[in-house]
Amino acid sequence: MQSGLFDGWVSSLVTLAGGLAALAAIFAISRWAIFDAVWPFSPVPGNGTVPAACLQRAGACWPVVASHGRFILFGSYPAGGAWRPLVATILLLGLYLYSFTTRLRGRHLPLLWLGVFACVLLLLDGRYIGLSRVPTDDWGGLVLTLVLATGIILGALPLGIALALARLPSSPRPIRFLATLYVQLLRGIPLISVLLVAAFVLPLLVPAVLVPDRLDRALVALILYNAAYFAEVVRSGLQAQPTGQWEAATALGLSWWQTVSRVIMPQALRMMVAPLVITFITAFKDTSLVLVIGLYDLLTSARTAIADPVWQDYFIEVYVATAGLYFLFCFGMSRLAVHLQASVARAR
Structure with a gap:
């Protein structure tokens, strides 16, 4: 010092x-x-006006967050079924916490992710489990951001691994060329253009009955875009492995696929924990761009909440609370990644 x-x-x-x-x-x-702030538990008048305490003090007026909290967290989801996005949020947060705090040795983890994600989609939709159907246009807020982030992991990470394997020098030249073209093309254009293509160009190219809804199109666009970034992270980890690992596996008679899946990839994934988490944090924040196709994620729901003329003067409080949520998730994922990296290092 x-x-x-x-x-x-x-x-x-x-x-x-x-x-x-x-x-x-x-x-x-x-x-x-x-x-000097007025806290959320301060009474809000029945007519929805600003509490008198906010008008008399120079500090923050946190009742604005409490007044629009359900919309910020769950968007336009019907109030009578608010327990469904609440349970979905708890399931997804529990899935993240369990995944980052357990050692990734068992094969149950991918199945767990698929199972929880499917349960969340069924719960939010409702029609296949005997509940009233809620269209995806009414999904929003924090729960929509978590659904998009989970879908990115489930779709973009496997696709990124496949692209990274296709770009290895041992891959056939045509496959390596196509994979390289895909990665360089997607990394060279902004995400917002990919979302706009998915939202407005795709419906013009396929029959109307085959066009998925806006949430599905946004999720596919996010997966295809982020897969290019995951591919570069995975490729760097694969190429960082000593050539002696490949030669030893070949000498033992292992095939190319056995060498990659049993020797190279397990060692490479241990080195890629931090870069993969950083890439995912960036993708988590980029989900706010789904605004351009009319989806109300966490940030968009917060911006819509302060459109209420009664509370327009207190927009700073809403933005601070939203930034706090983003920071909480991103900082939490970074700390959990450090914990996971340390546990992986101890397991070597």
Whole structure:
């Protein structure tokens, strides 16, 4: 600390000035967000107007978040069935927590992901399990963001692994060329253009009866786009393996597929934990772009909530709460990835 922060009088002055500025900012933010704030449990008038306490204080008005909390979390999902997106959110969060805190040795984990994701879709839709049907256009908020993020993992990661294997030098040249073309093309265009193609161009190319709904089109676009990034991460892990691993497997008489699945890929995946999680965090935040095709994810639901003329002056509180949710999920995934990487290192 002495060499980095107080190495000479200039460094000391800069450190002190930066420290005082940081303390002043923390004090001002804390005063606005905590000490002078009106908290969500403050009573909201029956006519939906702003509480008088918010009009009389200079701090944050957190009742705006409580007033529109259900819409921010679940979108336009019918109020009578709000328990369904709540249970779906709990299932998906429990799936993430279990996956990151257990050692990835068993083959049950992919089946668990598929099973939980299918249960969530059936629960939210409702028509196949005896509940009232809720169209996907009414899905929104946090639960929609989690559904899209889970679909990305289930679809983009296997496709990315297949693309990475197709780009290996040992793959046939035509397959390697097509895989390289796909990866470079998808990585060279913005995600919003892929979503627009899925939303407006695809319905013009296929018969109307075969056009999936907007959620399915958005999910396919996100999977195809993020698979290119997962492919590069997996390819870097595969190429980082020593050539002696390939030669030893060949000397033992293993086929190409046996070498990849039993020798190379298990070692490569251990090296790719952190890059894969970083790529997934980026994809998680990019789900907010589904706004362009009319889906109300977490961020879009928050923006729609503050369109209420009564609460328009308190948009900062809604954005701060939404940013807090994004930070909570992204920071939590990064910390769980560190834990998973440490457990994998101990298992070597």
